[in-house]
Amino acid sequence: MAAISCTLLVDDDDTTNFLNQKLLQRMAVSDQVLVAGNGQQALDLLHAHCELPTSPTCPALILLDINMPLMNGIDFLKAYAQRPTRENPTVVIIMLTTSVNPRDVEQMQGLPIKGYLTKPLTRDKITQVLQEHFGHSATAG
Template identity: 65%
Template structure:
């Protein structure tokens, strides 16, 4: 499988972003990695990188944390859905919670799925096989 053109990591934890970037690079899953530390930064990046439909830096995959300052994952999803431009990305929620109420809430979201942290090679391969 050829690498994705671009992946967007959205997480307020710098260590998590660093580790996820290292994993994506090591596995050569994506050509470009964009990083945002909250939902608002992610929307700003999407506005810049997805202005043109065929842009190679418009993310095909968004790995989204649920709990962040400024704009959390739920608020991001709401704003992302209202966005009319660009091709839709596969959005995967990353969480540390397996609380049944959190799982139920995530299953109702407009996302392709959710994964528990930490991100691993096996989890990424499952996402790629299921959605690309």
């Protein structure tokens, strides 16, 4: 049994999404992994998969990049925060980025994120997120 039902990866880099998806699958983190190439696609996926917040395809974890075309991670978070509460699932949003710019971190103050990790995503980082936010540890794989 996976630790959580669904994870959403939001990154415009196809290779990063592929590698992260494979890592999550090997670790049996989620029953399903959704992928969005930018913040707008992520909002569309949430709308489609979270009509019922208890849906097994409604993400419990979102790994979000900052720098993306069309709608970046900061704009996604602002739009997510403006949605009616009943439309937002109970989700852990972790900013996963290569940016170490203090300005980016400052912009995230007050936005609905639970943590900030630098890329690349690793087994140890996933385990830390699962333990800290879900009370689980990943299985070997």
